[in-house]
Amino acid sequence: MTTLLTGATGLSGTLFLKRLAEHCPGTNIDCLVRSTSDRTVLDRLDLKLTYYVGDSSIPETWDEILTQKKFDTIIHLVQLRQVPTILKCLKKAEQTPRLIIIGTTGIYSKYNQYSAGYQEAEKELAQYPGSFCLLRPTMIYGSPKDQNLHKLIKFCDRYGFFPVFGSGNNLLQPIHADDIAQALLSIWNRPHLRGAYDISGGTIVTLYELLQLVEKLINKPVRKISFPLNIGIWLATILEGILGEKSLVRREQILRLQEDKAYPHALAQKDLDFFPRTLEVGLQEEVALMRTQGII
Ligand SMILES: NC(=O)c1ccc[n+]([C@@H]2O[C@H](COP(=O)([O-])OP(=O)(O)OC[C@H]3O[C@@H](n4cnc5c(N)ncnc54)[C@H](OP(=O)(O)O)[C@@H]3O)[C@@H](O)[C@H]2O)c1
Structure with missing residues (x-):
């Protein structure tokens, strides 16, 4: 089975390849990576990796790869919004x-601005x-590469507080990247599977509960400082205007704090044997990793 993987050097991609190397050592995998x-x-x-250097967002990269080799499977982890480009190139x-x-x-x-591109893809x-x-x-x-809980833990550890915009009672269900890697491996191993699967973590928490858990794991007090949501939106808009991509928070992230982000994964459990770790176990691993690396 010939497989092309994009996003191999990312958080989920690297863990997927690690799992693959453990389960099927010596497997041939082709990877589309950037020059950087x-x-x-x-x-x-322990894998036989072949690299193609290019940019998965542009058709020229895909045209070139697809003329060089025919793949049975393409695993695209980089970005859902690039799917229309890939589909056009495959059709060609x-x-x-x-x-x-x-x-x-x-x-x-x-929030339409956030979801419209995904819906289209x-x-x-x-x-x-x-x-x-x-x-x-x-x-x-799940690792220093993650842009979410890693940043939150680092902030709590350094400053001993965390701003909570709005009620702080909306639901979250973060997923560890290694659980995504396992789900990818299950799908890759089961060629008959098709369709869509929501995959979420093993625990549903509110932001307040998440901060309590972080406090327990870093073993330091974390004050939760409440602000009205509008102040958060205003601050994030200003920060984004000044710092652009480098801003710690985006306006959309603050707006989305009002939404519950817990999604059941019963279908994935049934078809993929998907049993994600609890948030406490996953965060314990992340905090231990951050300590080993001297980040906290
Ligand atoms: N982060 C979240 O909370 C979240 C939530 C839901 C879904 N997702 C989606 O889940 C997927 C995996 O996320 P992740 O956090 O595991 O990924 P990640 O760590 O952000 O890694 C992204 C990977 O994509 C590669 N890449 C980026 N742009 C590229 C381009 N133009 N051409 C070729 N390669 C490119 C990067 O290569 P380099 O090594 O060169 O940078 C890296 O290997 C993504 O599609 C993301 O949108 C993320």
Whole structure:
């Protein structure tokens, strides 16, 4: 089975390849990476990796790869919004490999600006003539590469407080990247599977409960300082205006604090043997990793 993987050097991609190396050592996998991607960790794995250097967001990269080799499976982890580009290139090349795509439960957001691009991509994917599996994870955590809980833990550890905009009672169900890696491996190993799966973590918490858990794990008090939601929106808008991409918080993130982000994963449990770790176990691992690396 020939497989092309995008996003191999990312959080979920690296863990997927680690799991693959443990379960099927010596497997051949082709990876589309950027010229700037750091492949050091991947090169140490017991896998036969072949690299294509390019940019998964542009058609020229796909045209070039698809003329060089025909794949049975393409696993695309980089970004759901790039799917329409991939589909166009596959159509042009007259190829219909099995597609395994990572989307996001962000598609369910009522904030149109946030979800519209995802909805458009999913709509196009649904028309794909070949078979496909779509995994929709919730917020991902699990290593210094994660942009979510890693930042939150670091902030709490350094400053001993965390701002809570709005009620702080909305629900979260973060998923550990290694649980995504296991779900990817299950799908890759089960070629008959098709369709979409929401995948979420083993625990549902409010932001307040999450901060209490972080407090317990870092063993330091974390004051929860409440602000009205409008102040958060105002601050994030200003920060984004000044710092752009470098801003610690985006306006949309604050707006989305009002939404519950817990999604059941019963279908994935049934079809993929998906039993994600609890948040306490996952965060214990993340905090231990941060300590080992001297981050906290
Ligand atoms: N973060 C979340 O909370 C969250 C929630 C739901 C869904 N998702 C989705 O889940 C997927 C996996 O997320 P992740 O956190 O595991 O990924 P990640 O750590 O952010 O890694 C992204 C990967 O994509 C590669 N990449 C980015 N742009 C590229 C391009 N133009 N061409 C080729 N490669 C490119 C990166 O390569 P380099 O090494 O060169 O940077 C890296 O390997 C993503 O599709 C993300 O949108 C994320």
